[in-house]
Amino acid sequence: MDMRVIPLALGAFAIGTDSFVVAGILPEIAQSLNVSIEAAGQLITAYAVSYAIMTPVMAALTSHWSRRLVLGCGLAIFTAGNVMTAVLADFGLILASRVIAGLGGAIYMPAASAVAVMLVPPEARGRALAIVMAGLSGATALGAPLGTLVGNVGSWRATMWVVATLGVLATLAIATLLPAIAATARLTLRERLSPLRDARVLLTLATTLLVLTGLYTVYSYISIVFARATAGRGEVLAMLIAVWGAAAVVGNIAAGALTDRFGSRLVLNVAIVIVGIDFAFLSLSSAALSASILALLVWGACGWGMLVPQQHRLVSIAPALAPILLSLNAATIYVAVAISGVFGAVMLQLIEPHELGMAGAVLIFSGLAASEWAHRLIRPLKATQRMDAVGQKTMARDTTCDELR
Template identity: 40%
Template structure:
């Protein structure tokens, strides 16, 4: 990767362009939650089965991301980023036109390949172009594309499913991906590729204490978020939020929280450190899920309370990524591209696992779904404490 620019904001400008691409990727990944029941009805499958298309996307992403990083290492970065978004465009067009559930799954596999090629490359490029003291902010800007997608993509997807149908919503994602490719083509400078990192070296990186301590936490924390997220329409209905207006508003509040949590986490990670940011995030996550479980199990209904909790849910979910990536880059600064790609795989492993667990818990009711998410959030807090202590001990010994 090219050396960091001289002291200026130059490193954040490419990050903003790359964020448009991650917005397209994020919209593709998250928009399904807004119309999952409608898609399930159209394809004659259960809501839980339709939700497994999210798990398939996540599993393919996690498995192929390291392989694609090796296979595409020598490609110029702009060429790789363009190709990934064009593949995402074609995949969403196929999903929008899918006549059967099986064709939809094929489209999700192709979309996962495009996302797996784009997101790690975008994150590593932004980190390389940013100054050391603004790396957290650059990562937050790129990941901000994903969080803005949760703020806009999911509620708009739900509105599109009601007004135009879920196929039109996926067609809009295809157009958005094409626009992201055009923006990168017009604005991102030519960047050289790198020497490929063999899979053997990637496995060796996993054995480094600093890396090994962080990646399982990424997967666990994202699993906690996605136990209820992919089934947000039915679980929100269980706490009294349903209809053409209330559901998009609740999802928009979740997305607004996600944007705020991500941006604040990037700034505060640079100021107070990632462990403190994550500690607050996991505590807030556990509290919000426990409160939603109580609302789902009881008779009390309050749109205001659900709105506040949805905002807290989004903020605590997406405060994780800048802090976790910062921990990895500190642990292995000479392998920035490698550890960012491994973290992306861990994110999508968590998304797939959380969606699968949520599908298993859904027949037991929304309270069970939220309670399971709260338990996983508490587990993430315990894992953070253990890995932070281990990391301090390792640093002292060296």
């Protein structure tokens, strides 16, 4: 693996820590700002909406910039947003600061995935994407639990200072370790959204949307979903998030190697089925600490394990459009996060917190149906591509034989 991918993963670690740490300190934020947990949960939604909307917009606006400049600017804006979150006192202004932090993430993450693909040969794309995604999953194993612990022992504002510090360190790593990479082709926003007219792309993104909405419906309110197992103790919640994150790192890296070997369909469908079953029984497993640990291990490994084959599938549909397709997938992930915060808040008015897993499972299995539908459309294209490749090889062989004669 090209070691130049590592700085990209460091930036993803900072972005990932911010994405996941707020869920672990929601009770502290709500109490400090004198708002309900459901209202505090909209801090997650504000970040996610900004990320989702601005990803294709900023990709179009920055397409003529060098990739290192894009990555550096994204991290700088992300850091500034987190500093604002740490120092502001008004809830409305804090919501706005989360929008700014989300904008930074929207600039950085799609560019990081696209650069990773550019740095390696086609047969290593799955592993390169897995390394970048391991930065995100590593944040769940280390950054988010650490931030949760800091927030529970000290102050949630201290947690946001930790996230801002990670942003500064990642910016320095990108500036000093990543080589200069030329700008990509300049495309308008309409051109960047044009792949959405392709049913294969649309259904693949629908898979991301449905599965991630199901997963984040639980994660957004993880502090109360697992309240029976943690007894409200912040250090126990931090431990559970660390378990989940460690499994995510393993599942993420394993998915990269497995996808390169077996293709995206098998890895993707197995991961979705297993995590769907896990969520269906979450109302039972979240009652006890030992069962919760097992549930989170499965969730982390399979929930994160489906992201790499999803990206690989998109790139395989149109390799020349990899940066655009990956930015659309990144935007879709955060559309899912935004929807899940609102969906979870609504469901909490109807069911008990520990029952959110069942609601998530319905969405996850709907994503499996979308995945298979996408495969049925992609399969004829792959067959045609194989036939074209065989034809080209045959023509080249015949030409060589004629020259020898």
